[in-house]
Amino acid sequence: MRCGLGHRRLSIVDLSERASQPMASDDGRFVVVFNGEIYNYPQLRAELETDGAHFRTTSDTEALLHLYARHGAEMVHRLRGMFAFAIWDVRQRRLFLARDPYGIKPLYIANDGWTFRFASQVKALLAGEHVSRDPEPAGIVGFHLFGSVPEPFTLYREIRSLPAGHTQWIDATGPREPKPFSNLAEVLARGAANPVPKAELCERLRAGVLDSVRAHLLADVEVGIFLSAGVDSGALLGLMRDAGQREIRAITLAFAEFQGTSEDEAPLAARVCEHYGARHIVRAVSEQEFFDDLPAILEAMDQPSIDGVNSWFVSKAAKEAGLKVAISGLGGDELLGGYPSFSDLPRWRQWFGPLAAIPGLGLFARKVLGRIVPGLARARPKVLGVLEHSGTWAGAYLLRRGLFMPSELHEVIDVEIVREGLRRLKPLQRINATLVPDPSSDGARVCVLESAHYMRNQLLRDADWVGMAHSLEIRVPLVDFTLLHALAPLIPTLREGTGKAALANAPSKPLPNNIVVRAKTGFNVPTGNWMNAAIDRGSHQASRTTEAKGLVSRRWSLAVLNGMASANVEPEVRAS
């Protein structure tokens, strides 16, 4: 068995050449390539040095080599951070792969039976031209169901991702089955079994998030922040101050279309910056720039996604500002119940669950409603699936997050791909599997569903490819396994708005009240109109600006898939 490793570095901790990768251990036995950041590196280093380890660099990469030499595969339990790495054991001729619990960093693998390849992007595997581009029906169907490609699938049959929170051995007999080392549902189930008084929410949350922010500031370069007018990024900015960062540059996007409306984030973000004494950079983005950048966006998109445009521009702005690292509030909604799904899913289950349990009723209702109210089917197609899907958590989640419903797929992709894709993907089983063991409360269940699906497959993937396209590391302190452990006992007690309110109060100088009460908008861009215009440019149809956001997303998803196919000369993955 022979092994070749390559690496392209974005240097953030230890900027010197000595920290370049692949990095070998002192005795040359272990060689590592690593993508990510180990935030508890200082503590690990201190422990390892006490244990006799000798460090040649100040890079967290080297800590991985020492940890592996001492603890083998068990080392992953000691890591706090985002990581995807491979360690080659020269003596035992075997490779060890690991990926962080949330799946912040991607790790794709391709095995043809003779050669095992891995990379941090799908396109890196394809670039060698030895990996088949044969389409994976489960990936294609998954994209149309969710708007992103659900792991472990990709658009290509031969390429899969190592699942989040898993390790894998590869030796002379080939790759072994990936083994899990962490489970979001289990953490939440354990937390529910050891509840703490509600009164502790604010203090626990403050301590946990401050600890996470402090850990995420580890860098030998400046750390900036993406700032919206929402609670998550505002509170993180305040906590960066509490963690001791003096100079902070915060980046906000502004759009002419939103000027003077409630969707314009710049004025409120400016107030937050003023509140915390940060330097505010407002980056204006126009529709023309969107069109100019669209080819580059589609080319950089590693796997198709209906989102990512907003992250693209804020990352671009960060790069223009000379930043290599930026903190993002991504994950706050998943952790603290910020999405409508936290109230919708339990409600749907309660209202429609009993009816949905009647065999055949859901299917019957969909067919009948589709016939007698065809307008409803066109305008709100997912409504037809309420009785069919809301009987289970997985079904209700699919209904909430689904782009197209399974019954609609045949309208946009080949029937055979739909059949085979659904058979291989098993979407409901796959979603349900993430709820084992049962997290024990509605809030915790939705937290797991949003974190293990929407956030993992879409938000984190988008953050990765847009970040990498701009040589920017996006750090997500609210997506932190240590923080999840700390908050797990409290998550079942969260009610609508209480989590976010507690987060707003977490900085020693709480967020201004008008930020807290403002309806959540996140980092919005006028994508609806732009997407419509982009689609219409391609199809030469009249603009349909009155369409619901969900319908625009559907049309956009097809445009993205076809646009990616053109940008990357992809095979038979086009939508009809």
Next chain:
Amino acid sequence: MKPSPAMLAIVTDAFGGRGGIAQYNRDFLGALAESRIMSSITVLPRHAPDPPEPPKPIAQMPARPGRVAYSVAALRCALAQSVDLVFCGHIFMAPLAALIARLKAAKLVMQTHGIEAWPCPPRLQRAALESADLVLCVSRYTRATVLSWAAIAPDRVLVVPNTFKESFMPADGGTTRAALGIENKRVLLTVARMDSQQQYKGQDRVISAIPYVVAHGHNVEYAVVGEGDDRPRLESLAHKVGVSDRVRFFGATELRVLTALYSMADLFVMPSKGEGFGIAFLEAMVSGTPALGLNIAGTRDALADGELGTIVSESELPSAIVRLLNKPKPDPVALAAATRARFGREKFAADVRNAMNRLIEA
């Protein structure tokens, strides 16, 4: 320490059987017996036309040609003894093997070869294969096609390439050439069956290339070994292109003649479009004769992506034959050694041992 597992092998044929699949099963089960991983190996074949002589500790039950009789015998056999592992040698038998594995709470190992596993099988067979703990494929191509229709974790699908008999080795072909009266000719050789239902082996493509090869200065003789009902078509083709005096059909040959033909040939050429692997390539190369095939399916594996033999597209075939005949025959001993190192019985035994060990350890 875990006790050694007992295996029940559900196979079409193995010891006392004929053909490539029987040979593979013998190789596989023999390697397993040698490894001493299993406490017992019970083989249940459907066919065994020749006297079976399995090595110890393999026990082969009497052949049961009928489907029902075979199934009853397999179930009886399984119920009467301890079974920890079920080996299924052919996808047609997968549902029965999966049933037995389920009844006995045993692990299931499925073997796939070539064209039998390429098209998506009927639903029951597919479900049975998808329930397997391990699927062994003889080539990357077969593995890729299995994964195209089976919803199974790719890490459970391994490639264990074919091996070859020890009888093949480099030898002086002078005597054979003299006996055949072709001392001054360059000899092309194909060893493959001639099945009118599966005309993919490519003898017709070689016959059609002969005029081009002759036109480029090579006085060639084409030796065709193998039997089958497609022979009249090939003979007629040779006549039609005016090369019937250069094509010699040997039919099925005994092993002694076959080894002599392999060593004597200047170039083994089998432009097949449907090889699961192509053991004949290995037999040729380990006999010291360079091999040429198409860049299609399992041929790529047998020729090691061009490291051991030569792979070309169909349109390049005539010019590739000329190019290879223009060169002197490469060092037969070196070619045989390289082939043995990559596909020899020791390597095969190690592959089998490793594959089964990872299943037993899991």
